[in-house]
Amino acid sequence: MKIYSTSSMFVVAVITASLFSLGWILLGGNDTPEKADPATLAKGKTLYDDICATCHGINGNGDGVLAANLQTKPRNFTSGTFKFRSTLSGQLPTDEDLSITIKSGTHSTAMTTFETFSPQQIWALVQYIKTFSPRFSDSNEYPLKTISYGNEIPFTRESIAKGRKAYVEMQCNKCHGDAGEGDGPSAESLVDNWGDPIQPSDLTNLSALKFATSPAEIFRTFATGLDGTPMPSYSGAMPDSAMWELADYVYSLQTHQGYYEPIRVEETK
Ligand code: HEC
Ligand code: HEC
Incomplete structure (x- = not known):
């Protein structure tokens, strides 16, 4: 009996310790501001000045020499506002989010992929671009809260049809248009926070998506915005299962395969 309880205590201790370290790994860097060492920042600055500054500007203002001729302007890093995030609306991106952007770029814009960089180089770039906005060193901005995905559902004709209903209910068509082609009634004259004109995406054109x-x-x-x-x-605007149905419908628009063709409003009435 005594041996049994000692070993179960050991098992409990091991499980507790592993959960604790797993949690630590998952949350590392998103709980508090990350303090990068001077050598990392120096390495990041050299890379940035050589490769990124032509578009993003030497001070991260988005005003590099190539910026004027680009339709989609390079990000101004000073406000800490980012499109690509796993975090809730208005929050900073995680370090991981920024490294994904640098590795993969944003398709269909001048922001190309930088896949040949080593993980250390990407890490140094991430830490350096964070220095352009004081938000990244402000402990009030943390902990960062990432969106929850719930359980992905199978991609079926039924999920697409339900997603089509959510698309209309959530009024995605106001901007993206009834058939998803980016031509809804509110599509005209939209501007972004930096004062530049912006179009709702044509969700049927895979090569134009970012x-x-x-x-x-x-x-x-659509969860993070x-x-x-x-x-x-739209985080929290509908149950996770309805979010997945909507994702399936939008996916069916861009894949154009067989019965995944755009379902027009008339058909769902
Ligand atoms: C040829 C121009 C160009 C170069 C060079 C370039 N970028 Fe960009 N970058 C852009 C443009 C344009 C965008 C805006 C894309 C958008 O808003 O959809 C952008 C956006 C970004 C974003 C923000 C994406 C978001 O979530 O809002 C990050 C981060 C970024 N670039 C990092 C870098 C880094 C680091 C380098 C150098 C390794 C670099 N960029 C080099 C043009 C460039
Ligand atoms: C007020 C207008 C507006 C509404 C409403 C809206 N969107 Fe968008 N959406 C936009 C704009 C503008 C962009 C383009 C952003 C960019 O290019 O950086 C966009 C981009 C997207 C993208 C493409 C991102 C990419 O990878 O290129 C998807 C997917 C998307 N919206 C889905 C939705 C869904 C689903 C809904 C409804 C739940 C919705 N949108 C509602 C304006 C809107």
Whole structure:
């Protein structure tokens, strides 16, 4: 009996310790401001000045020499506002979010992929671009809260049809249009936070999309919203299962396969 209880106590201790360290790994850097060492920041600055400043500007203002000729302007890093995040609307992106952007770029814009950088180089760039906005060192901005995905559902004709209803109920069509082509009644004259004109995406044109090219990425896009743009956040606006149905419908628009063709409003009435 005594041996039994000692060993179960040991098991409990091991499980507790592993959960604790798992939690620590998952939350590392998102709980408090990350303090990068001077050598990392110096490395990040050298890379940034050489490669990124032509677009993003030497001081991170988004005013590099190439900026004037670009239709989608390079991000101004000083306000700490980012489109691509896993965090709730209005929050800073995680370090991981920023490294994904640098590695993968944003498709269909001048922000290309930087896949050849080593993980250390990406890390140094992430830490350096964070120095442009005081928000990243303000402990009031933390902990960062990431969106919850719930359980992904199977991609079926039924999920698409339900998602189509959510698309109309949530009034996505006001901006993105009834068939998702980016031509809804509110699409005209939208501007972003930096004062530049912006169009709702044509959700049927895969090659024009920036990030949202899988149901999970579509889910993330409308859950977090694209901060700095009129694209709102819908986190908590409907149950997770309805969010997945909507993601499936939007995915069906961009994949154009067989019965995943756009379902027009007339058909669902
Ligand atoms: C040729 C121009 C160009 C270069 C070079 C460039 N960028 Fe960008 N970058 C852009 C543009 C344009 C955007 C805006 C994309 C958008 O708003 O959809 C952007 C956006 C970003 C974003 C923000 C995405 C978001 O979530 O809002 C980050 C982070 C970023 N760039 C980092 C970098 C880093 C780091 C480098 C250098 C390794 C770099 N960029 C080099 C043009 C460039
Ligand atoms: C007030 C207008 C508005 C509404 C309402 C709106 N969007 Fe958007 N949406 C935008 C704009 C503007 C963009 C383009 C942002 C950009 O290019 O950076 C966008 C972009 C997107 C993208 C593409 C991002 C990418 O990877 O290129 C998806 C997916 C999307 N919206 C889905 C939705 C869904 C689903 C809804 C409804 C739940 C919705 N939107 C409601 C304005 C809107």
